[in-house]
Amino acid sequence: MTIKRFKENPIITPEDVKPYHEGFEVIGAFNAGVAEYNGETLLLMRVAERPIVDDPSIVKVPVVDPETREITIKNFSIEDDEYNFDDPRVVRRQDKLEGLSYLTSLSYVRIARSKGGIEFSIDDEPFLYPYNDYQTFGIEDPRVTKIDDTYYIDFTSVSEKGVAVSLVTTKDFESFTDQGIIFAPENKDVVLFPEKINGLYYALHRPVLKSIGNYDIWIAESPDTKHWGNHQHLAGVREGNWDEERIGAGLTPVKTSEGWVVLYHGASHQSRYCMGALLLDLEDPTRVLARSEAPFMEPEEDYEKNGFFNEVVFGCGATQKDDDSLTMYYGVADTSIAGCDISIQEIITHLKESK
Amino acid sequence: MTIKRFKENPIITPEDVKPYHEGFEVIGAFNAGVAEYNGETLLLMRVAERPIVDDPSIVKVPVVDPETREITIKNFSIEDDEYNFDDPRVVRRQDKLEGLSYLTSLSYVRIARSKGGIEFSIDDEPFLYPYNDYQTFGIEDPRVTKIDDTYYIDFTSVSEKGVAVSLVTTKDFESFTDQGIIFAPENKDVVLFPEKINGLYYALHRPVLKSIGNYDIWIAESPDTKHWGNHQHLAGVREGNWDEERIGAGLTPVKTSEGWVVLYHGASHQSRYCMGALLLDLEDPTRVLARSEAPFMEPEEDYEKNGFFNEVVFGCGATQKDDDSLTMYYGVADTSIAGCDISIQEIITHLKESK
Numbered sequence: 001m002t003i004k005r006f007k008e009n010p011i012i013t014p015e016d017v018k019p020y021h022e023g024f025e026v027i028g029a030f031n032a033g034v035a036e037y038n039g040e041t042l043l044l045m046r047v048a049e050r051p052i053v054d055d056p057s058i059v060k061v062p063v064v065d066p067e068t069r070e071i072t073i074k075n076f077s078i079e080d081d082e083y084n085f086d087d088p089r090v091v092r093r094q095d096k097l098e099g100l101s102y103l104t105s106l107s108y109v110r111i112a113r114s115k116g117g118i119e120f121s122i123d124d125e126p127f128l129y130p131y132n133d134y135q136t137f138g139i140e141d142p143r144v145t146k147i148d149d150t151y152y153i154d155f156t157s158v159s160e161k162g163v164a165v166s167l168v169t170t171k172d173f174e175s176f177t178d179q180g181i182i183f184a185p186e187n188k189d190v191v192l193f194p195e196k197i198n199g200l201y202y203a204l205h206r207p208v209l210k211s212i213g214n215y216d217i218w219i220a221e222s223p224d225t226k227h228w229g230n231h232q233h234l235a236g237v238r239e240g241n242w243d244e245e246r247i248g249a250g251l252t253p254v255k256t257s258e259g260w261v262v263l264y265h266g267a268s269h270q271s272r273y274c275m276g277a278l279l280l281d282l283e284d285p286t287r288v289l290a291r292s293e294a295p296f297m298e299p300e301e302d303y304e305k306n307g308f309f310n311e312v313v314f315g316c317g318a319t320q321k322d323d324d325s326l327t328m329y330y331g332v333a334d335t336s337i338a339g340c341d342i343s344i345q346e347i348i349t350h351l352k353e354s355k
Numbered sequence: 356m357t358i359k360r361f362k363e364n365p366i367i368t369p370e371d372v373k374p375y376h377e378g379f380e381v382i383g384a385f386n387a388g389v390a391e392y393n394g395e396t397l398l399l400m401r402v403a404e405r406p407i408v409d410d411p412s413i414v415k416v417p418v419v420d421p422e423t424r425e426i427t428i429k430n431f432s433i434e435d436d437e438y439n440f441d442d443p444r445v446v447r448r449q450d451k452l453e454g455l456s457y458l459t460s461l462s463y464v465r466i467a468r469s470k471g472g473i474e475f476s477i478d479d480e481p482f483l484y485p486y487n488d489y490q491t492f493g494i495e496d497p498r499v500t501k502i503d504d505t506y507y508i509d510f511t512s513v514s515e516k517g518v519a520v521s522l523v524t525t526k527d528f529e530s531f532t533d534q535g536i537i538f539a540p541e542n543k544d545v546v547l548f549p550e551k552i553n554g555l556y557y558a559l560h561r562p563v564l565k566s567i568g569n570y571d572i573w574i575a576e577s578p579d580t581k582h583w584g585n586h587q588h589l590a591g592v593r594e595g596n597w598d599e600e601r602i603g604a605g606l607t608p609v610k611t612s613e614g615w616v617v618l619y620h621g622a623s624h625q626s627r628y629c630m631g632a633l634l635l636d637l638e639d640p641t642r643v644l645a646r647s648e649a650p651f652m653e654p655e656e657d658y659e660k661n662g663f664f665n666e667v668v669f670g671c672g673a674t675q676k677d678d679d680s681l682t683m684y685y686g687v688a689d690t691s692i693a694g695c696d697i698s699i700q701e702i703i704t705h706l707k708e709s710k
Contacts, residue, residue, distance in 0.1 A: 098453045099566045134588070137567075161588045162568030180585035184538065184573055186564045209541045210565040211454045212492075213517030218539055227577055227584035230535035233489070233516045 001346040003297050008118055010303045010336035017047055017110070017122055020129075021071060024049040024062075027105055028308055030331030032112070033142035034317025035151055037173055041319050043112040043120060043329055043337060044127065044142045044153065050105040059085050061102040063137065066130045074102065089309070089334075106130075107138035109155065111173060117319060117327060118339065127173065134159050134166065134181060143316055145192040145252045147201075152225060154182065154190045154203075163208065165190045167225065179226050186210075189217075189248030191262075192225065193285065194255070201225050202285050204234065204249035204262065215246030217264065217278075219286050232286050235278060237266070242295050243276060245269045250315040251328065253280065258348050259289050263328070265314050266295065273312040274298045275330070279351045293354040296347060297340075299332075307333025318342075356701040358652050363473055365658045365691035372402055372465070372477055375484075376426060379404040379417075382460055383663055385686035387467070388497035389672025390506055392528055396674050398467040398475060398684055398692060399482065399497045399508065405460040414440050416457040418492065421485045429457065444664070444689075461485075462493040464510065466528060472674060472682060473694065482528065489514050489521065489536060498671055500547040500607045502556075507580060509537065509545045509558075518563065520545045522580065534581050541565075544572075544603030546617075547580065548640065549610070556580050557640050559589065559604035559617065570601030572619065572633075574641050587641050590633060592621070597650050598631060600624045605670040606683065608635065613703050614644050618683070620669050621650065628667040629653045630685070634706045648709040651702060652695075654687075662688025673697075 014026040028048035035042040051060040051073050061074040078085050083101070084092040090100040109128035112120035128139055137158040145152045150169050153176070157166045162185030168176040183190060186208035193202040201222040206215060216236040220228040237244050243266025253260040260280040267273045276292035299311045315330040326342045369381040383403035390397045406415040406428050416429040433440050438456070439447040445455040464483035467475035483494055492513040500507045505524050508531070512521045517540030523531040538545060541563035548557040556577040561570060571591040575583040592599050598621025608615040615635040622628045631647030654666045670685035681697045 099564075101567070158567065160567060161571070161591075162562065162564050163566055164586065181587070182584050184542065184560065184562050184575065184586040185568055186541075186562065186566060187539065205539065207517065207539050207541065208565050209454075209517050210563050211518055211541060212456065212513065212515060213540055216516070220539065222582055222584075223578065224582075227579075227582035229537050229577075229582035231519065231539040232536070236516075 001296050001350045002343065004341040005301065006118060006339040009301065009338040009340075010332055011118060011339055012043070012045065012112055012120055012122070012337040014335060017045075018124065019049055020047070020108070020110075020126060021049055021106075023052055025052050028107075028335050029110075030334055030337055031141045031314055031316050032329050032331070032337055033109075033144035033153060033155075034319060034329050035144045035146065035173070036319050037151070039115065041114045041117040042173060043114075043317075044109050044144060045112055045122075045337065046107050046140055046142065046331075047110045047126070048105040048107045048138075059091060059104060061091055061104060062106040063102075064106060064130045064135075066132050066135060069129065071106070103137050103158065105138070107140045109139055109142050128153070128155065128168065128176070131178070132157075134161055134164055136160065139166075141188070141316060143191045143252065145194050147192070147194055147225075152192050154192065156188050157181065162186055163188065165205065182226065182228055183220075189250075191249045191252050193253050193260070197285060198283065203228065204253075206246075206248040215248070217247055217249055234286065235264075235288055235291065242266055242268055242272075242274050242298075245271065250275065251318050253285070254318075254320065254326065254344060255282070256323075256344060256348060260285055261344060261347055261351075263315055263318075263347075271309075271311070272299065273314055275313055275315055277347050277351055279348070290351040290354055292351065296342075296350050301332075301338075303336060303338060304332045307335030309334035313338075356651055356705045357698065359696040360656065361473060361694040364656065364693040364695075365687055366473060366694055367398070367400065367467055367475055367477070367692040369690060372400075373479065374404055375402070375463070375465075375481060376404055376461075378407055380407050383462075383690050384465075385689055385692055386496045386669055386671050387684050387686070387692055388464075388499035388508060388510075389674060389684050390499045390501065390528070391674050392506070394470065396469045396472040397528060398469075398672075399464050399499060400467055400477075400692065401462050401495055401497065401686075402465045402481070403460040403462045403493075414446060414459060416446055416459055417461040418457075419461060419485045419490075421487050421490060424484065426461070458492050458513065460493070462495045464494055464497050483508070483510065483523065483531070486533070487512075489516055489519055491515065494521075496543070496671060498546045498607065500549050502547070502549055502580075507547050509547065511543050512536065517541055518543065520560065537581065537583055538575075544605070544620075546604045546607050548608050548615070552640060553638065558583065559608075561601075561603040570603070572602055572604055589641065590619075590643055590646065597621055597623055597627075597629050597653075600626065602631075605630065606673050608640070609673075609675065609681065609699060610637070611678075611699060611703060615640055616699060616702055616706075618670055618673075618702075626664075626666070627654065628669055630668055630670055632702050632706055634703070645706040645709055647706065651705050656687075656693075658691060658693060659687045662690030664689035
């Protein structure tokens with residue numbers, strides 16, 4: 001199928017974003033939730049900032065106080081045997097290498113606004129900045145779903161307590177109402193469906209499992225978007241395939257006459273992130289009707305292959321012009337944001353060919 | 356404080372339980388949820404059975420088909436380099452030692468019934484036996500909470516999909532209604548409060564975290580017991596203390612004039628399980644008013660110190676005679692069930708002395 005990447009890609013890079021914190025640099029403006037509001041396209045960007053490092057033997061970890069927005073910086077010597085610094089994004093304890101102890105950057109959500117959807121102007125202030133004790137390490141990867149006249153924004157809240165999924169609602173993208181943690185830790189990649197199905201709200205989520213199980217997509221139902229239950233396993237990783245290591249829902253499901261089209265990311269054991277699709281039954285979204293055998297989109301362009309974390313296309317949202325035209329915004333290489341136009345009909349054809 | 360252990364302890368041992376599966380042996384009858392029904396004390400025991408092993412070089416893993424109740428036995432040679440057999444309860448993949456791949460026994464729930472609460476007769480048939488794809492490795496550690504005239508039974512469902520928490524309801528302990536998975540994997544140790552508080556149901560749960568965070572107790576709210584949200588961190592492990600490694604709610608919270616008394620288990624890094632208590636605010640159970648500095652109960656008796664997994668007292672339920680008298684039933688050494696009488700007033704005094 002055809003992916004029409006914007007010729008302007010990447011459309012937003014870290015250089016376009018002024019740091020919010022003095023003494024910090026922006027290392028990522030990526031993985032944006034997307035909303036259409038007031039005739040504009042809004043990108044709810046995940047902005048990652050880190051303390052400027054002048055001494056390469058020191059690793060700095062920012063931790064924010066949600067009440068004062070003051071940041072405490074913990075300094076680690078790379079000589080410190082107790083910790084592991086192999087992955088530039090995190091600090092791990094040597095005795096707990098399967099987990100991680102701290103993040104080397106602080107993420108929050110800032111809005112970029114555009115009339116045409118290609119050239120964006122970026123708000124000076126964050127829209128969502130860590131506001132409670134579950135967010136002292138940051139806020140990551142927002143997704144936006146409009147239901148009736150309300151925008152539901154969920155995102156990952158990270159703190160020493162765990163990695164949980166929070167929900168806020170807004171009608172104006174200026175203020176918001178906190179709806180609390182909707183999925184207990186450890187969880188990620190939550191997207192809400194844009195309407196009730198047979199009287200219930202639905203969401204896809206991606207538990208992070210320790211003992212048994214894989215990085216699979218689950219589905220849950222809710223009477224009110226705040227309380228979730230009847231969790232069911234929806235789609236698993238596929239050993240030997242492009243999505244063998246981890247998968248997670250990306251964009252708000254798109255309603256079509258054939259079913260719900262869910263664009264999701266999948267990663268290989270080498271952490272190469274591609275995009276695939278699921279087709280779910282319109283009346284019963286716990287039923288998978290079709291799934292991409294091969295990805296419909298892979299990292300191909302230089303800006304998708306090289307960055308803070310290489311080989312990543314990671315769609316979190318889209319605008320829809322008509323029944324067929326989807327404009328997907330996607331994070332590239334954990335660094336910048338790119339855009340592309342996709343035909344929904346072509347995705348359905350791709351899904352049907354996948355069987 | 357005084358723990359009056361039954362002189363008959365342990366009151367139920369694996370030898371008392373006839374295997375449900377031909378060719379299997381019962382290795383545990385422990386961790387029982389407790390209900391008072393029709394003038395009787397019911398213990399909803401976790402019964403663990405394993406295939407009788409005649410060849411010590413083979414490790415057998417039972418996996419049940421929930422539709423037919425047929426069991427497939429996977430045989431592992433202890434020479435197999437791909438797997439690790441150090442812990443007799445599980446089989447681990449060598450490349451994923453922090454997790455586990457299979458269980459060496461199959462657990463389900465069977466009821467023991469008693470008029471006096473000391474001598475029990477055991478049902479021949481299971482009450483809860485794996486009935487869906489989330490339970491192919493078994494059902495573990497049930498807890499029972501009576502709300503109005505309905506008994507809510509939650510338990511851990513284990514399968515290759517993960518370790519999740521399911522809920523069923525019953526009014527007669529003969530049939531039950533499945534309420535689905537209420538807490539997505541990975542989670543354990545869920546207890547429901549016995550009544551609504553300010554219009555909402557509450558439950559304690561214990562997420563199992565991979566990346567960041569500890570084995571801590573969280574609290575969630577629900578409009579209907581089926582859908583849960585507003586997850587909040589309630590109490591954490593305490594490094595250097597008896598509950599430094601993991602904690603989890605044990606018994607249904609007991610309402611007192613001072614607050615909700617929650618008896619919980621805590622384990623040290625050496626996996627020695629003791630029992631402590633939390634006091635939660637009556638009107639706002641997310642507020643911790645007091646917590647045991649030292650455990651109120653430790654493994655002391657031989658049957659608590661030696662068994663399938665040594666040094667464990669693990670309370671999952673109790674009956675209550677009056678405002679002060681609690682009879683706690685508790686799993687010992689992951690093998691058998693014991694009972695003891697506790698004064699609620701003494702627990703409150705113990706909590707107040709803990710500050």
